[in-house]
Amino acid sequence: MARDTLSKCLFPAAGYGTRFLPATKAMPKEMLPIVNKPLVQYGVEEAIEAGLTNIAFVSGRGKRAIEDHFDISYELEHQISGTPKEQLLEGISSIIDTCTFSYTRQVEMKGLGHAILTGQTLIGDEPFAVLLADDFCANDGDGVLKQMVKLYQEYHCSIVAIEEVPMDQTQNYGVIDGTEIQEGLFKVSSMVEKPDPKDAPTNLAIIGRYILTPDIFDILHTLPPGRGGEIQITDAIAEQAKKRMVLAYKFKGRRLDCGSIQGFVEATNFVYSAYYDNGENYPSKEP
Ligand code: UTP
Numbered sequence: 614m615a616r617d618t619l620s621k622c623l624f625p626a627a628g629y630g631t632r633f634l635p636a637t638k639a640m641p642k643e644m645l646p647i648v649n650k651p652l653v654q655y656g657v658e659e660a661i662e663a664g665l666t667n668i669a670f671v672s673g674r675g676k677r678a679i680e681d682h683f684d685i686s687y688e689l690e691h692q693i694s695g696t697p698k699e700q701l702l703e704g705i706s707s708i709i710d711t712c713t714f715s716y717t718r719q720v721e722m723k724g725l726g727h728a729i730l731t732g733q734t735l736i737g738d739e740p741f742a743v744l745l746a747d748d749f750c751a752n753d754g755d756g757v758l759k760q761m762v763k764l765y766q767e768y769h770c771s772i773v774a775i776e777e778v779p780m781d782q783t784q785n786y787g788v789i790d791g792t793e794i795q796e797g798l799f800k801v802s803s804m805v806e807k808p809d810p811k812d813a814p815t816n817l818a819i820i821g822r823y824i825l826t827p828d829i830f831d832i833l834h835t836l837p838p839g840r841g842g843e844i845q846i847t848d849a850i851a852e853q854a855k856k857r858m859v860l861a862y863k864f865k866g867r868r869l870d871c872g873s874i875q876g877f878v879e880a881t882n883f884v885y886s887a888y889y890d891n892g893e894n895y896p897s898k899e900p
Pocket of ligand 1: 631642724746
């Protein structure tokens with residue numbers, strides 16, 4: 614049953630982050646800081662802005678720092694109490710007050726589709742958002758998830774965020790095919806995971822923001838492994854699109870792939886020059 618109100622956002626965060634080794638050997642990729650805030654906190658802030666305060670993590674071995682980040686730290690807070698440094702924790706303290714957090718573990722890393730299926734226990738039978746924290750998104754107006762939630766309220770179907778990428782980079786993304794039903798909004802006819810440029814139907818690449826209806830879990834339960842022997846969420850959404858409407862949305866804003874060195878450095882420079890370039894340790898305005 615379609616519901617108007619979305620409240621849950623799933624954060625698949627069990628991947629090994631091999632592109633960022635050795636930094637990710639003993640530390641979750643999601644905890645890498647963009648200036649002085651971990652990637653995952655930017656993601657949770659985007660979810661909150663979209664009205665999603667029920668935050669569900671699919672984590673894995675070596676990811677406990679994420680749980681600790683979204684919890685109080687008595688000793689530290691006592692230590693800096695009454696000093697100007699207290700303001701550095703205001704943002705995270707307000708997140709902890711606003712959200713509920715739940716966690717489950719993906720025991721074997723069998724792909725993003727499998728990670729999302731592992732999250733079913735936290736989501737249940739309702740539509741939900743998925744946010745991949747290593748895709749850092751920024752926009753002057755509404756955040757990407759907020760834009761997508763507004764669309765969901767109109768269409769009540771699964772929605773993937775897309776952006777145009779250079780044709781010679783399609784092998785790094787899931788790619789959609791479909792019909793443009795209004796400017797920047799496509800009805801998906803098919804999707805393919807990491808196609809060679811010569812086989813790619815378009816250059817419209819899926820990025821790490823999704824809204825999914827819960828029937829996706831039934832599809833994931835029976836889906837065979839796809840590219841790389843992994844359970845691919847792209848394959849599951851392509852199956853869903855055969856049965857019902859699925860939309861792809863060219864979001865407004867900018868995405869930087871912080872799972873890659875180049876994207877990470879760009880995001881760092883972007884946040885620094887937008888918020889911290891004031892010679893202080895504190896942002897000139899809240900990022
Ligand atoms: P990536 O493809 O970026 O993989 O996963 P990764 O392990 O994080 O990083 P690299 O490529 O080895 O450097 C996309 C998202 O899906 C999650 C990851 O945590 C990331 O948020 N994921 C992927 C899982 O949770 N479980 C998996 O089995 C695979």
